[in-house]
Amino acid sequence: MENLNVTTNNTLAQPAAIQLPRMLPLKDVVYYTGLSSTTIYDMLDKKSNRYDPTFPIQVKLSKGRVAWVESEIAEWLQARIAARYH
Template sequence: MEQLNTSTHKNVTVPSMPQIPRMLPLKQVVHYTGLSSTTIYDMLDKRSNRYDPNFPVQVKLSKGRVAWVESEVAQWIESKIAARIC
């Protein structure tokens, strides 16, 4: 059996794969935030008294299908936790 000479092999750097953002459907955003779907859409509506300019805006994926970027939803939740009065 032939042996490999490991001293002749050079370290090869494999390019890292790009991070693909995970997309959350409305049902998961409702679950993670504890908000209703109506409240979420009100928070996105500038005419609503529930409007929150910091709430992540959905991404249109196709006709009739939207989702939210998971990291943006997580940041919004973390900002709410950080802003609470202890």
């Protein structure tokens, strides 16, 4: 079996495929976290008493359109689950 990561005299090594992050719209963040959209935006607002600096910041995709990186939401949720034991 041929190893595709090895460079030979006649062929060049193939670059690794780029893994695109999955982006979640607000409605999916609401669904997965169980938080309301108001609470999510309050958690992002430094002036709010609900501000949470650990909550993932949204990515501006275009004018009027934002989304969250799925893996960052998953990591935040895992940290919240782990924190209940401390």
